[in-house]
Amino acid sequence: MSNGVSPLLTATNNMPVNESGEIIFDRVSKTFSGNTTPAVDQISVKITAGDLVVLLGPSGCGKTTLLKMVNRLYEPDSGKIWMDGKEIHSLPVNELRRQIGYVIQQVGLFPHMTIQKNIAVVPHLLGWEEKRINDRLEMLMQLIGLPVSYLSRYPRQLSGGEQQRVGLARALAANPEILLMDEPFAAVDAINRERLQSELIDLHSKLNKTILFVTHDVEEAFRLAKKIIVMRAGKIVQYGTPLELVTQPENEFIEELVGANNVLRKLSLVNVNSILKARENQSFYVERSKTNENINSVLHPEDDLRSVISVLLCSGQDSLLVKDSHNQILGTVGYSDLRNMLISNLPSEQK
């Protein structure tokens, strides 16, 4: 779906852009019976509407517990959770859950129902008309990149990756403002996982849903997240953008977890555009003459610096031209820029 831009755009046309979807945790705690230490300990955090926020941490850190308290699969012992300015207990529990998309690792499709019936469960519960449901089904299949003919199949006839796509479609069926995803890609093979991840990024930018995504996979967190909440032992250790986590780690735990000393990861979080911008501000001296303009490889403003290195290495040049989508030359970027970037320890405002 990462290259299927046009069906996505048409698919989202008849969908209102959601502005709501804010989640606020207010001193939320939860201790499971038989445990002395709380699974979630006095957590207060605000998830801005429309953000893709990843809950990251080792197993047993309370990230899944925190997630499941949003749709009340777990009840907090104390504290309040607000969704769009409403305390989640002010709604009947099943009404609340039908407003929140929920995707889990094992997918949990109903094996005795066709894909069509699986996806349409919540719309049926909400009493949608057949016509509306069928339109929605068609749109969702387009969105997740599966042929409409799959609607009459059963889950067991689909591959693992396809099943998780259907799980995502089912969660999106009634157009919820919030999606909760509990390690959804952990059981999928590596190739499919990467594809699903980029599809999710795509989907998030198109649909503007608030997504709360639990994972223990650091790579996945950095790939997907607009913001990352790192948890340990029921508490939030740090909440920030991936770049903030790498450049300003709160403590050694974060440093070790995110690999703050990993040069390539740092570079992967900065793009060419931010180099050009930084240069404008500081008026770097550029040796234009050294750049061979006849070389085929060019850089794009949205390329991250990690891929810039490989392009530079392959081209055999010290620097390359940066061109935008209209083939307009924006400047040049070379090894010296990367070096300067690393020495200045990266600007923290730019991803």
Add this chain to the structure above:
Amino acid sequence: MDYLVNNFDVVVELFLQHLQLTLAVIFFSLLIGIPLGSLLARIRWLRGPVMSILGIIYTIPSLSFFVLLIPIFGLGTRPAIIALTAYAQLLLIRNWLVGLTNIEPAILEAARGMGLNGWQRFWQVEFPLALPMLLAGIRLVALSSIGIGTIAAFINAGGLGVLLFQGVITANYDKIFTGALAVTLLSFAANYIIRYLEQRAELKIYGKRI
């Protein structure tokens, strides 16, 4: 075979009586067993005590069970149905419970997370997925009721047992043979029909077109 040929309508009537008795037992067993089994699936600590009580009931010899019920319910089909239904609970509930508890937890979690209430979860998810096991339980109930049901003729409950008892008393081997043949036929038919339904339900939950 002379007996069968000469008294065909008598045999048919007893056959139908036996069938009726079996169906009544299945009906009442389901009426009690499904809710009780669903309760046990949710309340784990109840399983041990309830299953042991049902196990104890199952060990009561059928003839004495029938006779014990006569002072309360009199003669006829009533005590027979009650005793057979009591026996059936062990077979039915054990299967139903296995069916319910073997459903993949992720499926139930997804159902809960999507906002299906208890009733909707039961009818849309739990019941269809546990149905093959339930049908296997019903099959066991049918077969055991057909078998033990022959003894119920002793307390005037009718059925094919009548032929057996009369045959034994009058040393009419032809009659005994006819009765045994009819009981066997009923068992085989019940087994075949319910097994067929079971297989259909199984295909359904494995997501195969029927």
